[in-house]
Amino acid sequence: MRQTNTKRESRTKWRKLATLPDKAINTSDIPRLDEDFFREAQVRLPKPKQLVSIRIDSDVLDWFKRQGKGYQTKMNAVLRAYVHAQRR
Template identity: 60%
Template sequence: MPTITISPKRLEELKNIPENDIDTCDIPELDASFWEKAELVKPLTKQAISLRIDSDVLDWFKSQGKGYQSLMNAVLRSYVEHHVKSSQ
């Protein structure tokens, strides 16, 4: 699952936009049928661990920039999901 990041400066800019200046014409209203099908999706909890990784692998992930640990998690998740599906 991708992570969306936003700078504190941009977040502050967005907070300061007056309600009347926000164009919502392309956002549909959420009617009863939406809520009938809606599901609560709770975020997965993360666990801090100590992990030994080859330095070149870690360097590559770090070179991808901010969020490299989330990227590593996404790669591992993809691997696990593939193997879970193939073992069923």
């Protein structure tokens, strides 16, 4: 799994984007959402997570904790990627 540094500053020029008028934004690659779309749309809530107790090597846990807030979510993402790869 590729590691992403989430602490790195974004290179996107957010202030410049915020000042652009709507007409200056190219939306040609975004499909139009008409009334039929919203009539047929369904709300899909994420499956609730299950609370478990698991033993993990201390060095592995320390590494994830050093990644900062959301380390358990990152651990879940790694496990999900593994499951996905095994199903192929």
